[in-house]
Amino acid sequence: MTIANTHIELPPDVAQAPAPLPIGSLFALALAAFITILTEALPAGLLTQISEGLAISEALAGQWVTVYAIGSLLAAIPLTAATQGMRRRSLLLSAIAGFAVANTVTALSTSYGLTIIARMLGGVSAGLLWALLAGYAARMVPESQKGRAIAIAMVGAPLALSLGVPAGTLLGNLIGWRMSFALMSLFAIALMVWVRLKVPDFPGQTANKRFGLGHVITLPGVRPVLFVVLSFVLAHNILFTYIAPFLGAAGLAERTEQVLLVFGVTSLLGIWVVGVLIDRHLRPLTLAGTTLFAIAALMLWVKNDNLVVIYIAVGAWGIAFGGAGTLFQTAIAKTSGDAADVAQSMLVTAWNLAIAGGGIIGGVLLDYLGVAAFAPALIALLIITLTVVWSARHHGFPRI
Structure with a gap:
């Protein structure tokens, strides 16, 4: 008896069972969101230490958050439109690298002006990354799983606000605000390695398919x-x-x-x-x-x-x-x-x-x-x- 040409019909719910979610890749995106929010909000919990360390007022220290938001606001649309043709993983790595550079400069700089420029760079990276994350997560899964994939990728934001900022503030009080930003830089570099090894790459839009x-x-x-x-x-x-x-x-x-x-x-x-x-x-x-x-x-x-x-x-x-x-x-x-x-x-x-x-x-x-x-x-x-x-x-x- 031969079964070489036997065709077995599977029930629709079995034949079309969705593949498991790519949890490792989606968690990498979630950590990128975590770094984005933590980089933005951490200065708010360390204003006193920052103002004393740089000999500036707390109001001036608070502008670190303001310029970050301005960078994100100004960069999101033009930068995303200009980079439609780039491969997605390279673009994601560039955004995360922006956080590593911004936080390293923040940790080392003794110049308020230089730090403000670094914070603006962090905001630009944030605007680019937020525009990337949801679409990136959605491209990893079939249509029926897009919402769940985006939810996992976005979980880093509330985690950063509810746990990351309080923890970062406590850490800053224990080891100093500069070390807090230095540790975030190391975290960003480690995440870049994870993204390079585990997150799938996707092509950008071809010239005739880019959207105005x-x-x-x-x-x-x-x-x-x-x-x-x-x-x-x-x-x-x-x-x-x-x-x-x-x-x-x-x-x-x-x-x-x-x-x-x-x-x-x-x-x-x-x-x-x-x-x-x-x-x-x-x-x-x-x-x-x-x-x-x-x-x-x-x-x-x-x-x-x-x-x-x-x-x-x-x-x-x-x-x-x-x-x-x-x-x-x-x-x-x-x-x-x-x-x-x-x-x-x-x-x-x-x-x-x-x-x-x-x-x-x-x-x-x-x-x-x-x-x-x-x-x-x-x-x-x-x-x-x-x-x-x-x-x-x-x-x-x-x-x-």
Whole structure:
């Protein structure tokens, strides 16, 4: 008996079983996100040490964060558009190398001006890397796993905020702020080796397939996603930037660290939930997250002097925000297709504009109306966000 030509039909669910996720490669991307956020935010926890070490004011030391954000904001779109033809792994390695150089200069420099230039370089690297990550993760897996892959690649950001910055601050207090930045440089170099050995390479776009900004912005669904990013992140940053005076008005200033810890931990829960469900439930998760954030804002408006309610509201806010980045990046990646990197650079720009806008608008509200104006402003922005998500049922946040 021969079975050489026997054909066995497998059930569809067996024949089409998805391959395992490339966890090692995706974790490398997650660590790149971790370094990006840690490089940006660590100076905020070490302002006193930095100001004493360089004999400058804490306000000037705080500009390290500002110029980093400016570098990211200015570089994301033009640099991503200009590098569409480069191979993806080489571009990723270049971005990580930028962090290694920026943090090494920061660790060694005694010149404030030179350090500011290094921080700007770090911000440029961040703008490029954020535009790369989601598209890179999506290209590693089939369509049915893109959302989960992006969620894993993005987990480094909330980990850096909730664990990395506090740990880095503690380490800086123990061994000095310069050694903290030097260790981040070593971490970046080690990550470059990991990326070179384990992360697959992909070609850039050929000359006849590169996408201009004007074309990408007109793709169906791109503009609704960008608007949702701008309004949602603006609402978040109005509150997050001024959480200390918000709590101080309720006589809870001494609870700021605990409140931020609750936010950080619950944001990890949010990204886990989104990572599990996103590939089939992008639209419901976006609507649910925005609604949850609005409910949290309402709770903070009605019961802003009740510590238990504040903890619950901040926990809900953390869950809603934790998965937001993954939701928005997945939405724009699926909407823009082969133009994902350029579209992601637009998302990075919108996100950074929202960060800057949150500081400006929140400051105006605080000065002229007080913290009582925060919650109504957040609710108004989130209602608009919900409306846009709901209306983008065909493109952007489609029904499945």
